[in-house]
Amino acid sequence: MTVSSEVSVAGPFYGNGSTRTFPYAFKILDARHIRAVLISASGDVSDLSLDNGDYSVTGIGSETGGDVIKATPLLAGQTLTLVRRLPLTQETSLENQGAYYPEVVERRLDQMVMQIQSVKEATERSLTVEPGQEKPSMTQIAAAEGYAQGAKQSRDEASQFSSDAAGRVEEAFQAAGLSERWASAPENQEVVPGSGQYSALHQAKKAEAAKDSVIAGWSAAVRNAPLKATPSMADEFGFADSGDSWTIKKQTFAKLQEVFGLPIGGVMMMPGNGNNPPAGFLLMNGAPCTPAYPQLRAWLLANGASTNGEGDPIIEDMGGYFPRGWRPGQLVDSGRVFGAVQQDALQNITGELSQAPSISTTATGAFARGAGNGTGDVGRGSNNGESLSFSASRVARTAMETRPVNKTFSYWIKAYAADQAPGSADFTSLANKVQSVLTRLSALEADAPFISTPQTVIGSGIVVVEHSLGKFPSWITLDFVNMQTEGGYSPGDVVNVAPSLPDNYGGHGITVSKTRINIMIIFSSGGVYFNQKIGGAPYLINPAKWQMIVRAKG
Known part of the structure; x- marks a missing residue:
């Protein structure tokens, strides 16, 4: 046996509420040769008890170490450190003329080395001075301990700041994605499914439609509003004041x-x-x-x-x-120049008079007889x-x-x-509406702290979504948003899909796996079945006609 490594400490290990097994990589000769030091979230230090069953030890006598198995999980905020610690005694007795056992001697030598390493480990954590320097007083030692504790606290705070900063980065990415959806989500598709709120692009399209409807519906609106008996120029278009009428200035x-x-x-x-x-x-x-x-x-x-x-x-x-x-090249009234004045004119009226011989002239309508006796005979040469x-x-x-x-x-x-x-604009009402929207948005964000950007739906395989919750999600839900009509669903319709195991026959369905970082959505090789919107008959969806939004909560 040998002691070929100076390592005599393992950890610290940080709790997550689930892990119970913690490895150590140094040799021990007895389970009691490991000291398990527990530090609480508030900084209190205590030792776990082997006798009380707080933990058990494997790998005794192994050159590569083993595991300390805690009876209960190490909680979030707690740390556990494993230190090799042997009693400073020597119990091996060698007698004159007695038998010589090399293994006994080597074991005792190994134990002595381990004792030395334990002392060295403790010394390295102690306040020391150089040879010839004055020994520190208890006041100095207490002050040094305070400095060490302050440094440790600063280290922990720095670690927390780093974690918070990482969280802020994730929140910023989420906010950027949410902002993009507020700006450009398609018409009639909610920015956050189930929120009743829509994007700026949606509102712009609705405003365009509203313009057309105002023109088309104007006459109907005026017809339905009750009129005043004697309207004047100061009236609101002569509409009577009532709760059912428009107040139009x-x-x-x-x-x-x-x-x-x-x-x-x-x-x-x-x-x-x-x-x-x-x-x-x-x-x-x-x-x-x-x-x-x-x-x-x-x-x-x-x-x-x-x-x-x-x-x-x-x-x-x-x-x-x-x-x-008027228009260029017109056929009726052709040849006109734009803006030219055309004088009045009468369509030509024509006519003819005739007189038979020896018969006097008869005049009617627009014609009249003039001077003369009417007895002249042109044919006979009369001058009358x-x-x-x-x-x-x-x-x-x-x-x-x-x-x-x-x-x-x-x-x-x-x-x-x-x-x-x-x-004429009611800015107080507008401000109240904006505040109402902000309040509802805050409530939605608190209830669903992670909402993914729209994800591609695939026929089979895995879609990986990084959730940034920093822990295992407590629940996950999938919202499938229709992008193109099928199965009776229209664009903007949302189908909530609960993760489930594939069936035993066609291999259809969705399985969801999760870690502290990612959510994995596994699509079965047989695809995904929905029930039709009307009638409820099952049908195999076309992935290209849907998008998926993943929501999760820690």
Whole structure:
């Protein structure tokens, strides 16, 4: 036997609430030659008792050591250190002329070396001075012990800070992933399944749809709102005040006009004398559009309006004019130039008069007989003839122009966006809603501290997800999110799948394995079966049409 190593300490070992076996790599001659030192989370030091069954020892006499097996798991926050410690006695007796047993002598030598190593191990943890230096006083020793304890505490705090920093990094990664989902999760897919909250992309698409629905549903909304008996210009569109009606301000309507109504350059006509322009409009009276209206000015210049000597585009004068449609290359009224004025005209009226010999002329309708006795006979050379005249006024209403029956209106062109009145937004209500969303999000994060990013669903094999909980998850759940319709499920539908063992026949199903770091989702070779959304018949899912979100709690 030999003692070929100076190692006489194993550990410290850190508790996790489950481990009971702790190895040592040095030789001992008896189970009592190991001292098991336990340090609690608060720093209290105690020895485990072999006699009381606190632990047992294997590998006695082995050159490579063995294991100390604790009766109960080492708890989180506790540490265990194994130290070889022999009694400082010598019980071997050699007599004169007695028998010589080399193994007895070698065992005693090994034990002496081990005793020396035990003393050395203790000395190395002690306060010493160099030869010739003054021995330290008890006050100095106590102070040194305090320094050592402070260093140990600082070491433990540094270790905790390092662990906390690692946790913050993981939290930052999780927050980054959550932020990405808040920004870009698809329409109608909840950012956190079951939360009822959706992403900015979802809200943008809904806003676009809302714009279209506002235009389509505007007339129905107005029709359903009760009206006041005698509305005035100060009323909210003449709607009666009630809990079932919209409270719509004129400023809100102006903003809706800006967003959903006429664009700059759009034209509308209104009954009125033209003295009271609607908000955002100018009268079409042939006046120049000055730089005071930059939006309309730019639009007119870009759309072929004529200009004055100062370069200002001229707003068309619609006083007295009927509008007529125009486009390049038109066939009806072809040859027209954009913006040209066309004078009034009457479709040509033609006719003919004839007179039979010896018969007097008869005049009707728009024709009339003039001077003469009507007895002349052109064929006989008589000089006593008569004249005929034509006037449409004898049978129709006439004027200096040709026109249909009409009524005067004033024409207005959109020049600028009418400003919304300040203070019309309810910021208090908006702030309360934001705070409500934040509160709900905090509650969700506390209930489910780990939520993975969407994972790929595969036909068979293993998907590994790092959960960063720092311990074994106490529960795990899988949410499958539909991305493309199948089995009656629509995009955004969520199916909660409980991990289960594969069946005995087709090899279908999912098994979940976990460590302190990773969650392993094992897909069976036969794939995964769901029940159809309607009817409940089982069917084999297409992995490409689903994504998986893993949730876990420590």
